[in-house]
Amino acid sequence: MAGVAGRLARNWCRSAVLSPLQVFSFPSLQLHLSGTAMRASQDDFENAMNQVKLLKKDPGNEVKLKLYALYKQATEGPCNMPKPGVFDFINKAKWDAWNALGSLPKETARQNYVDLVSSLSSSSESSSQGKPGADREQQEYENLVVTSEDGITKIMFNRPTRKNAISTQMYQEIMLALKAASKDDSTITVVTGNGDYYSSGNDLANFTDIPPGGVEEKAKQSAIMLRDFVDTFIDFPKPLIAVVNGPAVGISVTTLGLFDAVYASDKATFHTPFSHLGLSPEGCASYTFPKIMGPAKATEMLIFGKKLTAREACAQGLVTEVFPDSTFQKEVWTRLKAYSKLPQNSMRISKQVIRKIEKEKLHAVNAEECSVLQKRWLSDECMNATMNFLSKRSKL
Numbered sequence: 460m461a462g463v464a465g466r467l468a469r470n471w472c473r474s475a476v477l478s479p480l481q482v483f484s485f486p487s488l489q490l491h492l493s494g495t496a497m498r499a500s501q502d503d504f505e506n507a508m509n510q511v512k513l514l515k516k517d518p519g520n521e522v523k524l525k526l527y528a529l530y531k532q533a534t535e536g537p538c539n540m541p542k543p544g545v546f547d548f549i550n551k552a553k554w555d556a557w558n559a560l561g562s563l564p565k566e567t568a569r570q571n572y573v574d575l576v577s578s579l580s581s582s583s584e585s586s587s588q589g590k591p592g593a594d595r596e597q598q599e600y601e602n603l604v605v606t607s608e609d610g611i612t613k614i615m616f617n618r619p620t621r622k623n624a625i626s627t628q629m630y631q632e633i634m635l636a637l638k639a640a641s642k643d644d645s646t647i648t649v650v651t652g653n654g655d656y657y658s659s660g661n662d663l664a665n666f667t668d669i670p671p672g673g674v675e676e677k678a679k680q681s682a683i684m685l686r687d688f689v690d691t692f693i694d695f696p697k698p699l700i701a702v703v704n705g706p707a708v709g710i711s712v713t714t715l716g717l718f719d720a721v722y723a724s725d726k727a728t729f730h731t732p733f734s735h736l737g738l739s740p741e742g743c744a745s746y747t748f749p750k751i752m753g754p755a756k757a758t759e760m761l762i763f764g765k766k767l768t769a770r771e772a773c774a775q776g777l778v779t780e781v782f783p784d785s786t787f788q789k790e791v792w793t794r795l796k797a798y799s800k801l802p803q804n805s806m807r808i809s810k811q812v813i814r815k816i817e818k819e820k821l822h823a824v825n826a827e828e829c830s831v832l833q834k835r836w837l838s839d840e841c842m843n844a845t846m847n848f849l850s851k852r853s854k855l
């Protein structure tokens with residue numbers, strides 16, 4: 460197979476003066492827009508064809524074959540060529556790749572082509588920005604520790620003395636770190652907490668910093684920031700895993716519904732005391748929680764503020780697996796390191812396929828939740844609960 464791969468590479472590179480990526484735009488990949496069969500995604504398809512030519516990194520023969528096959532399937536349908544002879548290695552490899560797509564519908568092939576190119580573009584972009592590894596330079600954050608090693612980018616909340624409560628600056632930093640992780644070379648991204656808490660949720664002191672426009676302006680700014688924050692999770696393109704090292708409260712619980720896997724220590728608890736704080740759900744939990752655990756269990760958490768143990772949260776489907784605290788870090792990181800070695804593009808594309816149908820809905824839910832909260836923050840119920848906590852008259 461190595462011989463065939465080598466010959467494939469040479470064959471595609473034979474046009475000599477061309478860079479490997481220009482060569483990669485083999486003749487049959489040029490789009491012949493016939494004006495027929497124009498569909499909604501034709502523009503995306505066309506853009507993807509152009510993007511392929513701009514890739515900075517050679518994606519390798521396996522991916523090239525996949526692109527070739529998807530292109531042929533998208534434009535011509537199932538393989539219609541006679542099978543090349545056994546010694547015609549290159550055409551045989553191309554034929555095999557196309558034929559393997561069977562009766563995949565044209566529009567699915569087109570979509571898969573677009574998705575594959577999009578994943579290649581982002582990894583090619585990021586490869587010019589940095590390499591994975593322990594020594595990789597990381598942006599400095601005040602409230603996070605971000606590291607990248609073994610194909611895993613780890614974003615760790617780092618305000619342990621405040622139980623990792625999320626300040627306004629920390630929301631911004633988390634968004635920045637997620638955006639950077641979405642473009643780096645890592646295969647998976649992990650969010651965790653430093654210290655005994657995963658996170659105690661929104662820093663209740665966030666609402667004491669009132670701008671000149673008054674509390675209404677504060678509520679408006681907070682709703683915009685919250686919407687952006689949650690959108691970043693909804694749109695995150697690669698597997699996102701929460702390593703819940705201890706108790707989680709409020710928004711650090713609701714956003715778990717947007718993660719792809721949640722591993723928890725048996726010391727973790729899951730608490731969304733929105734009614735106690737005069738608030739309402741955020742992080743798309745009004746949609747994801749009833750979907751994950753059924754409406755009755757979601758009501759107990761989101762309306763009555765029932766705190767779940769890690770095992771209860773696992774039984775409800777919010778948590779993937781629970782580990783004894785004594786072996787939690789070792790077991791989880793061993794597993795994550797194994798997962799991080801799986802093929803990057805395949806994982807990305809699988810996530811896209813799994814999440815795509817929900818994306819629009821999640822953005823709409825997020826917008827609605829933020830608009831409701833904007834009003835809630837101005838309510839007496841919420842203001843009193845916040846003042847009671849800050850004046851140390853109450854705790855959860």
Ligand SMILES: CCCCCC/C=C/C(=O)SCCNC(=O)CCNC(=O)[C@H](O)C(C)(C)COP(=O)(O)OP(=O)(O)OC[C@H]1O[C@@H](n2cnc3c(N)ncnc32)[C@H](O)[C@@H]1OP(=O)(O)O
Pocket residue numbers: 620621622624625659660661662663664665681682684685708709710711732733736738741848853854855
């Ligand atoms: C701005 C736009 C976005 C808004 C999004 C909407 C989000 C909603 C939510 O997330 S709702 C949930 C909000 N969180 C809370 O209500 C938790 C409040 N904290 C507590 O009840 C307790 O601190 C505790 C149960 C988490 C931990 O109790 P304990 O173990 O006794 O520790 P301490 O209380 O002594 O905590 C140490 C230190 O940290 C401060 N702190 C902890 N959590 C928060 C917080 N969420 N906000 C602000 N400050 C927090 C706590 O006050 C202590 O400070 P001190 O040492 O006393 O100065």
